[in-house]
Amino acid sequence: MSSSEHSRFARIAQWAACQTGRPWAFILALLTVVVWAVTGPLFAWSDTWQLVINTGTTIITFLMVFLIQHAQNRDTQAIHVKLDELIRATKGAHNRLIALEDQSEEELAKAREELRRVAEKADEATRLMQVQERHGRRHPAR
Incomplete structure (x- = not known):
């Protein structure tokens, strides 16, 4: 797929995903189901009548899977x-965490464990400070 084709697909997919998330899209889908249900007696609840809604919803669901996945991939990359x-940009942050999503499962697990240990140490330091503050308040300096 060429760059222009990919860009065109991305624009169409983003537009379609945005439009299908609007209230009018839900109302249109609801009206379609209501019209289909109301016409049931006119078609004597026939197999063809049932096939219309089954085929339509299956095709729409199939296509929406790809639109939703494209939108989710794009959003994830942006995040x-x-x-x-x-x-x-954050002073004191670990720059080795940049692009962590590209690392192997083992490297992710190692980074997660390292950050868990750092968080535990921070929790211990916070608890120690709280104890010291309480102790200092109970026994005023003489």
Whole structure:
């Protein structure tokens, strides 16, 4: 797929995903189901009548899977870029966490464990400070 084809697909997919998330899209889908249900007696609840809704909803569901996945992939990539920038710009942050999503499962587990240990140490330090503050308040200096 060429760059222009990919860009065109991305624009169409983003537009379609945005439009299908609007209230009017739900109302249109609801009206379609209501019209289908109301016409049931006109078609004597026939197999063809049932096939219309089954086929339509199956095709729409099939296509929506790809639109939703594309939108989710795009959003995830944008979030990672933003998080990477926050890590890069934050003093004291671990720059090795930038692009962590590209690492192997083992490297992710190692980073997760390291951050868990750092969090535990921070919790211990916080608890110690709280104890010291309480102790200092109970026994005023003489």
